[in-house]
Amino acid sequence: MSESLSFGDLRREVLAANLRIPEAGLATLTWGNVSGVDRDAGVFVIKPSGVSYADLSAEDLVVVSLEDGRVVEGHLKPSTDTETHRCLYRAFPHIGGVTHTHSTHAVAFAQARRPIPVLGTTHADTFNGPVPVTEDLTAEQCARDYEYNTGQVIVALLEGDARRAEEVPGALVSRHGPFTWGATATASLENAIVCEAVAEMALHTLALYAPGGHPEPPRHLLDRHFTRKHGPDAYYGNPAPAAVR
Amino acid sequence: MSESLSFGDLRREVLAANLRIPEAGLATLTWGNVSGVDRDAGVFVIKPSGVSYADLSAEDLVVVSLEDGRVVEGHLKPSTDTETHRCLYRAFPHIGGVTHTHSTHAVAFAQARRPIPVLGTTHADTFNGPVPVTEDLTAEQCARDYEYNTGQVIVALLEGDARRAEEVPGALVSRHGPFTWGATATASLENAIVCEAVAEMALHTLALYAPGGHPEPPRHLLDRHFTRKHGPDAYYGNPAPAAVR
Amino acid sequence: MSESLSFGDLRREVLAANLRIPEAGLATLTWGNVSGVDRDAGVFVIKPSGVSYADLSAEDLVVVSLEDGRVVEGHLKPSTDTETHRCLYRAFPHIGGVTHTHSTHAVAFAQARRPIPVLGTTHADTFNGPVPVTEDLTAEQCARDYEYNTGQVIVALLEGDARRAEEVPGALVSRHGPFTWGATATASLENAIVCEAVAEMALHTLALYAPGGHPEPPRHLLDRHFTRKHGPDAYYGNPAPAAVR
């Protein structure tokens, strides 16, 4: 990448996170996109529309204004989902990255309009509650500013509750698929990976339930797992190695 | 490839599209084939019968007459499905490529004789309606010109409606599997990839539906997605990089 | 491989076929084995027991007597399934190779004691009828010569009908898994790949069937597909490239 390119570190992180979409088996063709934000500069960096992962370079990423959605830098059109990302960044000031995929099992829950239920610790490690499903967009919401409105139905679902958005860092857009977010572009991508994994596990678990009874997992177990990894008492993990530069 | 080989560009595109069949996980053994047409020359280029993808080269591809199905160029027999491709090229003058696979989930719908329903935007991005299933071929249709008749039951399904064939670029042959088409060989292959992806998503979605109720997705949502990518108001994607030469 | 090693060509083919088991996703750990026979020499060559595919070489393969099952050549113990292979070679004089795997979906049918039904052309291209399931072995059959008796329940199933064994080149051993065979080691391995593929397709097809009705595919369609590839009127495929030497 040219040294003079602006937002170099952010571009590198967003590029790496986008390339993990196909690596993690979340992508068909060019579907899926990750963005990362620079709040001080008032911009976010996002994948261009319809470019294959194999061809993607940091220069191809598009820099977009948080304020009005205009392209600040870039020779390509940004992802068609750009306005959804922008809406989420504006509603949730604590997030640093957003990921959208059409991963198979998360899409199946979105299409069936079923939240992904909390069935075990794998889910609770990342999502402190079910991954919810939005309302269908109305004809009016589809006719105009469709992509921004896609963000709005997610925000409505969380009632603008930033804490809830932090504890459940993702949602399923009805009949469409998952959007996830996180403190960074990388974190949003990893939440997309977890969302797909727990969707697949939930699909199989539901198939295995004995008819009649499947009590919820005990709340104390789920809390334990979420707080092992998140918040002031977290004790999971080690300091990351020196960041990608 | 020898410089003097005819239809060099088309051969290269058809070869590349064929090699994407196993890459995309759509193939078992040598199953599956892609062709591309040169309408001016009145021929199409297709995979030879029963050759493994690892061994396939542009020279092995077979050039076949659109008019009568005879081999115009090639040292190998063309795919046994060649006459099905020829039938589709003749019925739908707007198409430039055809793909046939035995991809797992699309075959399951074909075997169950269920159209792949439109359950969300992933489907609507590519197929503006369910992927339909043909009638069973009759004993007469099987006894003689079986492969050409396989094309005929597809054409019958679409009632020769070229616009419908353009908006729903694929069909499931009953008890057999998917045929997809597109403006180019590459486009037909990508439609085969989408067909398999939406079949898998649909299988899981149907398993997740609550008994009793699964209303259709709202039409305005599906239309929005199809027209984002197709037709005069499309705004998805970027210009392709310089074509393979 | 040392030039002086006996049965060099057969060893090379059997090695290559064994290595395709993990490549084709049919293996967990060291499970699965392929053998090939030399009828003139009265021996077959088979994978050693419990050796990982990554470590396997042609020298490790074991040469076993068709007559009495004794090791003719080799520094390792042959597969524990060797006696099953030997039983099949003795019962079906037309076969040249045998493959056994624990591939996921074929095992599921074996465990459920359901034959893999003929639901479409993918199946009919290779198996001219359902892939049948054997009887459970009796306590006596388990107590003594267990592995040879495993072959015997397969032979019993086909009633020693060599033609049926040729047209349906495989069977599921009850609660165990698939054995397939063919004219060569390679053919038996490819039949194992098809067996797994059609088992997976069948599993999904059965899940998609509307309750109440799923008529059989028409016999004329299935016949057409089997005879396209097998017997005097076959027209599928091209001559193989020069054999591996």
Next chain:
Amino acid sequence: MSESLSFGDLRREVLAANLRIPEAGLATLTWGNVSGVDRDAGVFVIKPSGVSYADLSAEDLVVVSLEDGRVVEGHLKPSTDTETHRCLYRAFPHIGGVTHTHSTHAVAFAQARRPIPVLGTTHADTFNGPVPVTEDLTAEQCARDYEYNTGQVIVALLEGDARRAEEVPGALVSRHGPFTWGATATASLENAIVCEAVAEMALHTLALYAPGGHPEPPRHLLDRHFTRKHGPDAYYGNPAPAAVR
């Protein structure tokens, strides 16, 4: 690895076993961990917490005291699951390795609180009985020493019966996932691979059962398979090649 590093052979084995978790498709992100014990030295070696497999080296592994769980050697925090491993080593003196994963199908059984039933020989080759599910941990067990208590519910399940732990080398922690063990770190990892494979096969088998009837596999068949591979009359396998050095 530095020559002077202590427990070098054990570290190398534990590292190799950990790297097989993602290779075998058992891992999402950094989930999963393998440990191996040195009983004479009174320590075990385990994966550090939250480190990605791609970055893992033998130096990163953590040496932990069997006696009190303190880190004896290492610059990183050990896996959060370390105390569960320690509990198992203390309860079952015959085991040399422990593996924990969140593999998809084993987790589905754990989440549905269903033991993985013995449906065929693939299961019986490794597990001489169903893979059982623990009780849910109580609020008290979650509040304090959660991870050690996770080991305790496994031990309770096996009633401290060392022989049973040897014949069924794994268990599902309710709503959580599988823990497996074995004579070595490698063996525990291979048991985790088998646990996932048989869980997937069981899921599909249960879907294929005809309503009403699915008699158990005959005991003599299952015994035959378990004793082919385990105990004094085992005849499966060959001596391992020279150990990794």
